[in-house]
Amino acid sequence: FLTRIPAFMYLTDDREKTVKDIIQQVEPGLFQKVTGLTLPDFQQLVDAQVFDDAKMNDAVWKFRTFEEPSLHYDTHYEAPEIQGGWTLRRDTHLARLIDLGILQPGDTLTNPDHTASATITEDYGIGIDGLRYTSPDDAAQALTGDKNTDGWTYWQIAQDSDTLADLLDGINT
Structure with a gap:
């Protein structure tokens, strides 16, 4: 079967x-x-x-x-x-950044306006306090409580000031 x-x-x-x-x-x-x-x-x-x-x-x-x-x-x-995968869903744009090595599992995502951080997970997700989120939008919206938060512009790579939107633009140009 x-x-x-x-x-x-x-x-x-x-x-x-x-x-x-x-x-x-x-x-x-x-x-x-x-x-x-x-x-x-x-x-x-x-x-x-x-x-x-x-x-x-x-x-x-x-x-x-x-x-x-x-x-x-x-x-x-x-x-x-x-x-959709077998048991998990993933954001195709986030997966592309990971597959290209631009993001790595374990990378920390931050936002200068919040003390909370997130981590890129091994399964193409974003982890916050033990919860896995499918997309940058889902993770940012969970933190802010605002369903209009754009996770691509909200999250930055901890070691520099590039947002996820900047990284995505870099591979789409």
């Missing part, structure tokens, strides 16, 4: 959600048709810890990159900013 999971992923439209959420909440019927597994069977495999979440997240994100060109045929397509 593992070889059928990519086919299931390709047939679903919810690329911003995790594959586990799609299987369990959004498309359980489609999952059963494609893989032959019922939802209770899948849950037994999850409970038995058959899946290595870190490896499955990596595999799903790699598959998403591979499938991306086949999802559109015009030049006006914009990929979703948030991409």
Whole structure:
């Protein structure tokens, strides 16, 4: 059935959600048709810890990159900013900065107006006080309590004054 999971992923439209959420909440019927597994069977495999979440997240994100060109045929397509993995979601722009080595897991993010700091996590997220956030916006908004906070301009790399927006602009020019 593992070889059928990519086919299931390709047939679903919810690329911003995790594959586990799609299987369990959004498309359980489609999952059963494609893989032959019922939802209770899948849950037994999850409970038995058959899946290595870190490896499955990596595999799903790699598959998403591979499938991306086949999802559109015009030049006006914009990929979703948030991409679901197996159990985690990630911001594609933040992931790109990490994959290019511009940001490293363990790097500290700060803001001159707040004493709190954040850390780039091993799983393409941002950690604050033990909580993982999917995107710079989510992390900044959690700290400020303001849903309009732009995390890309809010966060700076601790060792210099570049914001995440500056870093992103640097690779997009």
